[in-house]
Amino acid sequence: xxxxxxxxxxxxxxxxxxxxxxxxxxxxxxxxxxxxxxxxxxxxxxxxxxxxxxxxxxxxxxxxxxxxxxxxxxxxxxxxxxxxxxxxxxxxxxxxxxxxxxxxxxxxxxxxxxxxxxxxxxxxxxxxxxxxxxxxxxxxxxxxxxxxxxxxxxxxxxxxxxxxxxxxxxxxxxxxxxxxxxxxxxxxxxxxxxxxxxxxxxxxxxxxxxxxxxxxxxxxxxxxxxxxxxxxxxxxxxxxxxxxxxxxxxxxxxxxxxxxxxxxxxxxxxxxxxxxxxxxxxxxxxxxxxxxxxxxxxxxxxxxxxxxxxxxxxxxxxxxxxxxxxxxxxxxxxxxxxxxxxxxxxxxxxxxxxxxxxxxxxxxxxxxxxxxxxxxxxxxxxxxxxxxxxxxxxxxxxxxxxxxxxxxxxxxxxxxxxxxxxxxxxxxxxxxxxxxxxxxxxxxxxxxxxxxxxxxxxxxxxxxxxxxxxxxxxxxxxx
Numbered sequence: 001x002x003x004x005x006x007x008x009x010x011x012x013x014x015x016x017x018x019x020x021x022x023x024x025x026x027x028x029x030x031x032x033x034x035x036x037x038x039x040x041x042x043x044x045x046x047x048x049x050x051x052x053x054x055x056x057x058x059x060x061x062x063x064x065x066x067x068x069x070x071x072x073x074x075x076x077x078x079x080x081x082x083x084x085x086x087x088x089x090x091x092x093x094x095x096x097x098x099x100x101x102x103x104x105x106x107x108x109x110x111x112x113x114x115x116x117x118x119x120x121x122x123x124x125x126x127x128x129x130x131x132x133x134x135x136x137x138x139x140x141x142x143x144x145x146x147x148x149x150x151x152x153x154x155x156x157x158x159x160x161x162x163x164x165x166x167x168x169x170x171x172x173x174x175x176x177x178x179x180x181x182x183x184x185x186x187x188x189x190x191x192x193x194x195x196x197x198x199x200x201x202x203x204x205x206x207x208x209x210x211x212x213x214x215x216x217x218x219x220x221x222x223x224x225x226x227x228x229x230x231x232x233x234x235x236x237x238x239x240x241x242x243x244x245x246x247x248x249x250x251x252x253x254x255x256x257x258x259x260x261x262x263x264x265x266x267x268x269x270x271x272x273x274x275x276x277x278x279x280x281x282x283x284x285x286x287x288x289x290x291x292x293x294x295x296x297x298x299x300x301x302x303x304x305x306x307x308x309x310x311x312x313x314x315x316x317x318x319x320x321x322x323x324x325x326x327x328x329x330x331x332x333x334x335x336x337x338x339x340x341x342x343x344x345x346x347x348x349x350x351x352x353x354x355x356x357x358x359x360x361x362x363x364x365x366x367x368x369x370x371x372x373x374x375x376x377x378x379x380x381x382x383x384x385x386x387x388x389x390x391x392x393x394x395x396x397x398x399x400x401x402x403x404x405x406x407x408x409x410x411x412x413x414x415x416x417x418x419x420x421x422x423x424x425x426x427x428x429x430x431x432x433x434x435x436x437x438x439x440x441x442x443x444x445x446x447x448x449x450x451x452x453x454x455x456x457x458x459x460x461x462x463x464x465x466x467x468x469x470x471x472x473x474x475x476x477x478x479x
Contacts, residue, residue: 050077054115054123062130065106065415066430066474069129071098075115079264085114087296089129104430106133108309139479140453140467143182144446146171146197150452151438152178152219152361153205160184161467163438163450164217165207166198170460176231178205178219180238183467183479195219196232196243204297204361210259211289213278214241218250218262220359226322227355229264233279251297251362261335263308265295270310272296272335285335297362297376306331307337309364309374310349312342320355325346326376327363328387341387347378347397366403369422373409373411375402380411382424402437403447403471410447412437419474428474434465446470446477 020319052075059070075081086094089109103109112126146169162182169175176198182191200221208216213236218229229250232243248271249264259282262273269288276282294312308329313321328341348357362376368391371390372383380396383389393399398414408421414435419428434451441448447470452463469479 050080052080052115052117052123054113054125056113056125056127058111058127058129061127063103064476065104065131065133065432066102066476068100068102068332068473068475070100075100079114080117082118083116087112103131104426106131133433138468139188140464140466141192146457146460149465150436150463151450151465152202153207154438154441154448155207156441156443157209157245159446161441161443162207164195165465166202166206168198170462171456178202180207180217193238196230200358201359204251204357208253208279210279214278214279216279216457220249220251222355222359224354224356227358249295251295254299254301261299263296268292268293270296277418284432287329287337290337290340293321296328298364300364300366302366307364307372309362309376311358311376319353321353326374326379330387339386343381343389345392358401361401363402365402365409367404367409367422371422373402375399393424400437403440403442410440410474417470417474430474
């Protein structure tokens with residue numbers, strides 16, 4: 001119990017008005033305290049809400065080489081951020097809010113985001129990405145151990161991908177063949193057939209499917225003192241009917257109605273053989289009056305006319321050839337020359353070169369802007385539709401094959417696949433395990449290729465062939 005002592009002499013009772021005034025003072029006092037407390041809480045909450053926080057997510061953090069990775073940016077507060085900066089850990093950066101990026105080589109990478117507001121405050125966030133190169137979408141033909149193989153052609157027939165390979169045994173060195181390999185995507189199996197024995201070196205072949213069901217396979221073959229072709233014909237069931245060396249070279253063919261134009265060389269001059277729909281010889285068109293020593297390595301049809309791409313050279317008493325130059329011939333519907341272009345620069349300038357240096361694939365493609373892209377013997381160049389050179393692409397020494405895509409083309413080079421635009425600018429470059437590439441063939445929206453990949457067998461360094469496919473953005477696709 002509490003007790004109070006009150007001095008009666010000094011105590012004066014309060015009237016009713018004074019009591020009300022004191023009561024109101026107390027209310028004002030407590031209201032003031034409450035408002036200050038609320039203001040303090042509101043200030044703390046506002047500061048918390050305005051705190052700069054860098055956060056983002058990635059569409060994947062474990063990917064294959066070339067796979068696109070998309071950023072979703074969740075940084076806050078979004079209305080106060082004035083800049084975004086991404087560093088992908090591979091010497092590439094972006095200032096987009098939500099970029100899409102890829103990696104061209106395997107490894108572990110740190111993706112770092114830096115954001116900044118108008119006050120200069122920055123915040124960061126980092127996510128690790130693991131990139132692999134052993135792509136699960138590459139399939140291979142299981143062959144007998146001790147084989148060494150590389151591809152020299154790829155094509156499509158009856159909706160099935162096939163390629164031609166040069167095969168040798170590292171156990172029995174005399175066992176060497178050219179073989180036809182067909183891949184069945186439905187059963188995921190390979191069917192392999194021997195074409196002919198292999199006597200020399202080869203960098204190019206072409207399989208022609210005739211209207212009567214027969215096939216003709218031409219393989220360019222060379223050694224240090226000779227270059228020519230082996231032509232083999234097969235029935236629909238791949239029973240061989242004939243195989244012989246040709247008098248010149250045959251690089252391929254283009255069909256014109258019920259005839260085939262087999263192109264290459266005859267008696268060391270560029271030539272085109274006209275054959276019927278059964279592959280039988282009808283006549284020959286030669287161009288020795290224009291080019292005495294040379295060959296046609298590729299022809300494309302443009303309407304009723306043709307563009308022929310090849311090479312010419314001079315004979316030499318000290319080497320197989322000298323002064324090699326690439327050329328374009330523009331032919332009318334009767335295969336007569338209407339114009340020609342010669343390219344004076346060439347990588348084949350070494351005076352000690354032999355015929356093996358010419359054993360390669362040549363390719364001319366028409367781009368979607370009407371210009372031409374040409375590849376041969378480690379040279380990649382772009383020209384106008386009329387053959388005037390626009391650019392010879394630098395660092396094209398290891399380019400092996402090309403194929404046209406919408407607004408550009410894809411090129412294969414030593415352990416790389418590259419995407420170019422119509423002006424020759426590289427848009428994307430990815431690594432892959434291929435050392436030797438067959439070229440490309442389009443099926444649906446995909447571009448198939450066969451590549452020789454390094455492996456070993458009982459101490460021998462050998463190649464095995466893997467078949468793969470990419471889309472137009474160089475993303476590997478399952479086959």
